[in-house]
Amino acid sequence: MTSDHIDRIRTDVAHNARVWNYWLGGKDNYPVDRVVGDRVASLHPSIGEVARADRAFLGRAVTHLAAEAGIRQFLDIGTGLPTADNTHEVAQRVAPDARIVYVDNDPIVLTHARALLTGSPEGATEYVDADAHRPEAILDAVAPTLDLGRPVAVMMLGILNFVLDTDEARRIVRTLMAAVPSGSHLVLTHPTTDPELGGEGNVEAMAFWNANATPPITARSREEFASFLDGLEVLEPGIVSCANWRPRPGQGGVVAQFGAVARKP
Template sequence: MTDIASRIDTSRPHTARIWNYWTGGKDNYPVDREAGDRIRQLHPGIGSYAKADRLFLGRAVRYLAEEQGIRQFLDIGTGLPSADNTHEVAQRVAPDARVVYVDNDPLVLAHARALLVGTPEGRTDYLDADLRNVDEILAAAAKTLDFSQPVALMLLGVVIFVEDDEESYTLVRRLMDALAPGSHLVLSHTVTHPDMPDVDEAVAFWNEHGTPKLTQRTPAAVTRYFDGLELLDPGVVTCSAWRPETPAEPVAMYGGVARK
């Protein structure tokens, strides 16, 4: 834990902690709240993006566990624990579900070890690894997950941190190639959109002052992550419009679910 604490930088705002602040969490610092408030001034609706992304996660995991019988989840770019984390949603449907979380943020890991406790019937593990280290992730996750059986790969708001387009597509493809038929990809991504110009300004502010830097992509570019897979209805849409229980305002966070 001492090693983890030494890696936590409280002098600069950090994405996971700002996300936590926007969703009402307490695992953040004054520097994160200051940056979060400044970004919200530039784009007042930004806080709703974090909530929409979390609700999208819940709906997608519940659908996969209930309707598709998925019992294994590989969640890369976990973020700070919040309400209805992947294992909580999955194990509420299927207590024997197995979940492996992957993140390289020291604060996320510190809280994950303390808070993300699964059911006795299932299993929940955590890996300290970067999305780019595909082989390392797969080797370590194989100690918990059976890759001969379907797995749901969760990539919510994480490929935005891979600046190079081709590298980001290759990483997703390599991960999906390692999974069995019947596996699913759940992915969300911040977009640049002509109807939401203030988002671009907020992202520019973040990239100047915060860490790590993020890359926006167009909805069409986000759709490309699902190439070669069977994209489920309603396709790649604003996260708030992916099978919502009630209608909600669109956000500049797009997502989709696809089957291998």
């Protein structure tokens, strides 16, 4: 890790990747992250459930794509800190030859990236230090590992909520999906304040987050979330709480986080 990355690590301000890690029961966080995480949880008591549901959704979506859709390439943008059942572990369990590129620009995530790079010998697992706001740079960086002439699953779980301008978020998605061929998939989750998913608690919690932590976050409505999927074929059961996307026995429920998987025709 370079001194620049070390300089970028702030231990006095809560950071999303570390707070998310705390909610998932991990140990890669600092006291400030736990203080803010507890305060957010007091305002939005189901936030830990949201984090776990989002992770479980990842597992189900990647398993479907690898086992049933035949996807062998995954571009996971907004990786977060490694926990159990990361994308490459799920994909390569089904298809050992799967190729995965993780993308994040968080220096804390970068310090743990090596833990993400222990994939199967038949496949490939790489990490790219890049910003989701610059999709063109991401596409250039993944070229040595992913064949963009073959279908790719573009995964953006809980990342577009850090792109505050909705038009810019749409542009990012369009740029990425325009670069991959028919048969590629887009996998999305996103927080919402919609009452239908019990999102009212997100309003005060997000306001507290934006005043006390980084990076700033925004929620979006069902209509705004759906706009990211324009031109794609949304797989059943459509846009739902991520906990209710093809739940396995003992899973399911409702959390204030939309989830969807869509195919590029």
